[in-house]
Amino acid sequence: MVMAEDLQCLKSIALLGGLSGQVRVSSQSLGKELDISPQTASRRLISLEAQGLITRALRADGQYIVITGAGGDTLSKEYADYRSIFEETAGHTILKGIVIDGLGEGRYYVSIPGYHRQFVGRLGFEPFPGTLNIRLSPASIGIRKKLEGHRWIPIEGFTADERTFGGAKCLPCKIGEFPCAIVVPGRSHYPEDIIEIISPAELRKELNLRETDSVTVEVAI
């Protein structure tokens, strides 16, 4: 991983136009920009070059710098991070994670008529009796939080056979081409890194998913 200071330095060069072509930079000018000494600035440039992030052409009056492909990639990744912090990806949000084994609870709940009826009526599909459990990647946990503000479909709680069944909420989504929904129980303190998916298809079979396989869930905005 590129060190934070090097990245900061690379960004400055990019702002000066280093991605579009040669930029004249001196240790002093760069130092002023970043509030560091010219010596340190010089060292940073040497370091960036050693990492293959920039190429330098030294002249008497300074150095002409171009950001390499690798350097551009580095910046681009950083940019993607910021985009995922501030924007929802145009039109859809992506959650990534790995398949984990559920506790078999999903299978039980989905088959209870009081829930089943609501799933069919409000989601528009007949859920396969079972859920796909996904452990989200750290970054996806953050993205998932933003989904809280979306239009979740409520599943009402009810009483049957002298037992109370709690409410829940669903968010329609897709895995590959399969329509799905994220289901979150209403009250209980649900772990934030895990989501449960229901779908009319048996996703594990259809997508040939095993434990620890990675999956991508797409939520339309």
Place this chain on the structure above:
Amino acid sequence: MVMAEDLQCLKSIALLGGLSGQVRVSSQSLGKELDISPQTASRRLISLEAQGLITRALRADGQYIVITGAGGDTLSKEYADYRSIFEETAGHTILKGIVIDGLGEGRYYVSIPGYHRQFVGRLGFEPFPGTLNIRLSPASIGIRKKLEGHRWIPIEGFTADERTFGGAKCLPCKIGEFPCAIVVPGRSHYPEDIIEIISPAELRKELNLRETDSVTVEVAI
């Protein structure tokens, strides 16, 4: 200015959802994420809190962190930097700089009939006899480089009175509500931090500009 490492740390918290609400972070998990020791991670969090960029609620099992408004602003500035590196601002590009005194050359050249005729014909306005010279800010120098790929309007060179006059190119733009054009001489090695503006209006007078006043030039894409 926020230190590069602190910023990196703040970004990680944002990716985990710290902008939308509380995030549970431990020194260890953060350390793993950033490839630093838990001790250092702990120190970073303390530092971020001291700078008012996050608030922390310590519990036995870790700490619950929220990014403050100031923290969000910091990230937002960074995001803006990356946007200006990778995107052209939607619909228009902004160059900023300060007014500097020209050498009076502009006045001379604009009044030469061979040029004057072309300006009128190709730019659609009769230029005031004089140019506004602007020294671009460091960041704008980078942005200006991207403009190289735009559709510049050529001004042909010619010979008159046994003298050759070199070609140039123009890029229509606006300062405030005044239509203008950036003029760049064809051959000569023109300093990259300076642009020359022509306009039908006497901009210095109309906009009450004096030396070192800052100006914003808007180029439509």
Place this chain on the structure above:
DNA sequence: ATTACTAAAAGACGAGTAA
């Protein structure tokens, strides 16, 4: 498991300097 201290080790910084 945590956080966060102290103290030793490592590493970065910038002044000075040469080219």
Place this chain on the structure above:
DNA sequence: TTTACTCGTCTTTTAGTAA
């Protein structure tokens, strides 16, 4: 003016430890 070295200083890091 530059770059980039050396070197002494100071900061940062991490191990160890306590709570």
